[in-house]
Amino acid sequence: MKDTRPSLLRSTPFRLALTxxxxxxxxxxxxxxxxxxxxxxxxxxxxxxxxxxxYSVVALTYAENDKEDLVASVNNNADxxxxxxxxxxxxxxxxxxxAGNFTASGxxxxxxxxxxRLPGVPPDTMYRAYTGEVGGNSLTVASSLAxxxxxxxxxxxxxxxxxxxxxxLAIAGGALLAARVQRRLDGIAATMVDVSHxxxxxxxxxxxxxxxxxxxxxxxxxxLDRLSALVDGMREVSANIAHDLKTPLNRLQMILExxxxxxxxxxxxxxxxxxARAESRQINETFDALLRIAQIEAxxxxxxxxxxxxxxxxxxxxxxxxxxxxxxxKSLITELVPDTKWIIHGDRDLLMQMLANLxxxxxxxxxxxxxxxxxxxxxxxxxxxHVRDNGSGIPAEEREKVFQRxxxxxxxxxxxGSGLGLxxxxxxxxxxGATIALEDNNPGLAVIVSFPAMRSPATSSAKPPxxx
Numbered sequence: 460m461k462d463t464r465p466s467l468l469r470s471t472p473f474r475l476a477l478t479x480x481x482x483x484x485x486x487x488x489x490x491x492x493x494x495x496x497x498x499x500x501x502x503x504x505x506x507x508x509x510x511x512x513x514y515s516v517v518a519l520t521y522a523e524n525d526k527e528d529l530v531a532s533v534n535n536n537a538d539x540x541x542x543x544x545x546x547x548x549x550x551x552x553x554x555x556x557x558a559g560n561f562t563a564s565g566x567x568x569x570x571x572x573x574x575x576r577l578p579g580v581p582p583d584t585m586y587r588a589y590t591g592e593v594g595g596n597s598l599t600v601a602s603s604l605a606x607x608x609x610x611x612x613x614x615x616x617x618x619x620x621x622x623x624x625x626x627x628l629a630i631a632g633g634a635l636l637a638a639r640v641q642r643r644l645d646g647i648a649a650t651m652v653d654v655s656h657x658x659x660x661x662x663x664x665x666x667x668x669x670x671x672x673x674x675x676x677x678x679x680x681x682x683l684d685r686l687s688a689l690v691d692g693m694r695e696v697s698a699n700i701a702h703d704l705k706t707p708l709n710r711l712q713m714i715l716e717x718x719x720x721x722x723x724x725x726x727x728x729x730x731x732x733x734x735a736r737a738e739s740r741q742i743n744e745t746f747d748a749l750l751r752i753a754q755i756e757a758x759x760x761x762x763x764x765x766x767x768x769x770x771x772x773x774x775x776x777x778x779x780x781x782x783x784x785x786x787x788x789k790s791l792i793t794e795l796v797p798d799t800k801w802i803i804h805g806d807r808d809l810l811m812q813m814l815a816n817l818x819x820x821x822x823x824x825x826x827x828x829x830x831x832x833x834x835x836x837x838x839x840x841x842x843x844x845h846v847r848d849n850g851s852g853i854p855a856e857e858r859e860k861v862f863q864r865x866x867x868x869x870x871x872x873x874x875x876g877s878g879l880g881l882x883x884x885x886x887x888x889x890x891x892g893a894t895i896a897l898e899d900n901n902p903g904l905a906v907i908v909s910f911p912a913m914r915s916p917a918t919s920s921a922k923p924p925x926x927x
Contacts, residue, residue: 472640476633484626491618498614502607503587507570510589514600517547518593526557529593533558543580546588546601563599566590573601581605643672647679659687704742711738748879755886760806766913767807768800769842770835776814777833780822788827791818794834801835801842802913805891813887816880817846817906825850829903842910849903858897884908 513536520532530549537547537560548556548563556562561577568590574583585608588601646664653661662683663676718731754760777793784791814833821831825848832847853861862885888895888908896907 472644473634473637476637477630480626480629480633483629484622487625488622491622495611495614495618499611502610506587506602506604506607507589510570510587510600510602513545513602514589514591514598517600518591518598521593521596523594526594526596529596529598530558533598543577544603544606546575546577546586546599546603548597548599548601549593550597550599552595557596559599561601563588563590563597563601566599568592575601640672643676647676650679650683654683654686659683659690704745707738707742711735711742714738745879748883752879752883752886755809755883755890760809760890763806763808764804765807766802766804767810769803769805769810769844769910770795770799770801772807772810772814773833773835773844776811776818780815780818784818784822784831787822789822789825789829789831791831791833794832796835801837803842803891803910804913805910809887809890813884813908814844814846816884820880821846821848821850821904825903837912838909840912842912844908844910846906846908847900847903849900852899852902852904853897855899861897862895 517529517532517536521529533547533549536545537558540546540560543560546559546561546563548559548561550563551557554564561575566573566588571588571590572585573588574585576582577584580603585604586601587604588599590597590599592598643666650661650663662680665673665676665680667673714731714735718728718735721728721731774793774795777791781791781793818831818833821829825831829848829850832845834845834847836843836845861881863882885895891910893908893910896909898905898907
């Protein structure tokens with residue numbers, strides 16, 4: 460199969476890594492430029508301050524009508540700078556050079572910049588100078604910018620190498636991280652390819668660090684688990700449908716053939732037609748139940764949800780089926796706390812159908828003399844509807860299977876029923892956000908349907924009666 464995975468350079472994680480690396484390097488450059496400008500300004504301020512202090516020290520040696528001390532001070536300071544890092548110049552009122560290691564000409568008062576061509580000094584060396592008047596004479600003190608420029612060059616070189624190092628590190632780190640993420644994305648893609656080719660047991664590998672990719676992968680795996688369960692259920696349903704409908708269809712065919720033979724011989728076929736009608740009705744009821752479950756699972760009935768008292772629904776079911784249970788040799792008891800409302804959000808008709816199916820299921824599969832109990836309790840923020848009986852119960856290993864469509868404990872299909880009653884109960888419960896638990900009633904079975912409660916019961920202090 461052709462490999463459709465994108466190359467690392469074209470992958471989204473690598474492009475995102477490059478984007479973040481570019482933004483990081485850009486931020487580093489901008490911050491470095493700001494730091495460089497601040498450093499340059501500070502060096503210039505410090506240099507001006509040093510020049511001005513030196514100028515002040517030399518100027519203080521001048522006494523009124525006594526230039527000799529000033530000339531001597533200028534020459535002494537000039538001699539202390541043989542490499543001409545500092546320049547000193549003293550000119551008389553007529554512009555003649557009086558002292559110093561260079562001649563300042565044309566420099567304005569105050570700070571200024573100039574380049575000098577002096578013996579032993581590199582050409583075009585820049586100087587920062589301060590010029591002022593001392594006793595009618597012009598005094599200039601200048602300092603070379605070579606040291607400052609060298610420091611700036613060192614900073615720029617360091618910053619440049621740092622930028623190259625950070626850029627390389629960002630690209631390499633981004634590539635490593637992108638390759639790691641890409642491997643995980645490739646794992647997701649490979650799993651989806653396996654699923655698309657029918658391998659429904661394929662799952663996305665998790666690394667267990669709880670990041671967003673693991674979270675998404677967990678959700679996808681859960682969806683695949685659900686999909687696999689649905690497909691398995693569909694296969695089982697298809698097999699059960701074929702099994703459950705093949706028998707009545709065969710019987711219907713045999714009945715119709717017998718009716719055709721009797722019709723040919725002029726015999727009465729009324730009984731055969733009645734049997735054919737019963738078989739066709741059973742087949743239609745099975746399909747109607749399957750369609751009803753599909754509609755409920757599709758959520759079409761949620762538009763009819765309202766806040767209702769599930770206790771009233773339970774009480775209604777108890778009243779309707781009490782006489783039916785008695786006629787069948789069983790008893791149905793409803794236990795509700797007086798003046799208490801158990802409010803949930805749901806569809807009254809669907810809830811009636813769900814509870815009716817649970818009661819009918821207990822009546823159908825329990826022997827005469829069985830006691831069936833209906834009750835409602837509350838646990839924290841849940842409303843619990845209980846349907847208990849003291850019949851034969853359901854084996855623990857079968858309790859999850861009975862909610863599957865057309866699944867029956869009687870695998871031979873000799874007892875009445877389609878195996879869809881509890882499937883409809885599960886569909887209604889799921890639609891209402893409820894959970895169903897099948898537990899031992901010692902003896903018998905206890906079915907507990909737990910609904911999310913809308914608000915507290917009207918009589919919060921009331922306690923549900925004990926049931927046995």
